[in-house]
Amino acid sequence: MVTLRDPERGCAWDREQTFATIAPYTIEEAYEVADAIDHGDMAALKDELGDLLFQVVFHSQMASEAGSFVFDDVAKAIADKMVRRHPHVFGDAEIRDADTQTVAWEATKADERAAKGHDSVLDGVARSLPPxxxxxxxxxxxxxxxxxxxxxxxxxxKIVEEVDEIKHEINIEAEFDRIEDEMGDVLFACVNLARKLKIDPEGALKRANAKFDRRFRHVERELSAAGRRPEDATLDEMEALWIDAKGIERKGERKE
Incomplete structure (x- = not known):
């Protein structure tokens, strides 16, 4: 990375990058790590972890050039944090189970936020996270x-209440901003429901996406077999094929 960023013999593209321009690549690499895990592809996981590590090195090198910190500082900071947050492993604290550890972990994080001068329990929740x-x-x-x-x-x-509110905005033909605001409230409440049910909303939506993808492809295949395209079919015809796809899935589940 030092060589790539060298002013004289480095790569022009690498030299031009900043923390802001590299950040999207860092996020992308993290998603690619998750994708390799999702597919159970260990060879891809090895490669993607290397790509993600390269992102850490890239940011560290730019920080080093600015005189802020170096890669070793990054490694030491996370090592120190893990020791601090695991007093039952690296110290004499007694923690009975995982639930107790979670409470202790969050208490330690709260102390760290307070030490940094944060005055809200919401401080530290990154604004750049997926919504x-x-x-x-x-x-x-x-x-x-x-x-x-x-x-x-x-x-x-609460979800029913929020749905009623967005229905009202639609009925009175409210401005887009109002409808978007109410739509956000509906989604926020749905995330809250998933949380109360101890369901990961991202995971649940991921399953729903896969289900939709699978069933709609069935609709496309059946129409294609009949020499037709979705745009040539009626909604009722596609809905019938969609229900057919659901039936096939249920039969498969019973066999398993």
Whole structure:
């Protein structure tokens, strides 16, 4: 990385990069690591972890050039943090189980935020996180200080309320900004329901995406076999094929 960034013999593209321009690549590489894990491809995982590590090295080198920190500082900082947050492993603290460890972990993080001068329980939840992930983290933080629904049924009632509100905005032909605002409230409430049910909303949506992809491809295949295209079929015809796809899936589940 030092050579790539060398002013005289380095790569022009690498020399031109900044923290801001590299950040999207860092995020992309993290997603590619997750994709390799999702596919169970260990060879790809090895490669993608290397790509992700390269991103850390890239940022560290730019920081080094600015006189801020070097790669070793990054490694030491995370090592120190892990020791600090695991007193039951590296110290004499007694922690009975994983749930107790989670409480202790969060307490340590809260102390660290306070030491940094943060005055809100929401401080430190990165604004650059995917919106659904950030919603979940914000809700979890608020719940730790008691700002939470009693149970999932209470959240469902809130979802119904939010749906009624967006229906009202649609009926009165409100401005786009109002409808978008209400749509956000519906999605935020849905994330809250997933949280109360101990379901990862990203994982649930991922499953729904895969299900839609699988079933719609069935619709396309069946229409193609009949010499037709989706745009040539009626909605009722496609809906019938969609229901057929669901039936096939249920039969497969029963066999398993």
């Amino acid at each position: 659904m992930t950030r919603a979940l983290k914000l809700q979890n933080r608020a719940a730790r200080v008691g700002f939470d629904w009693a149970g999932p049924l209470d959240v469902i009632a």
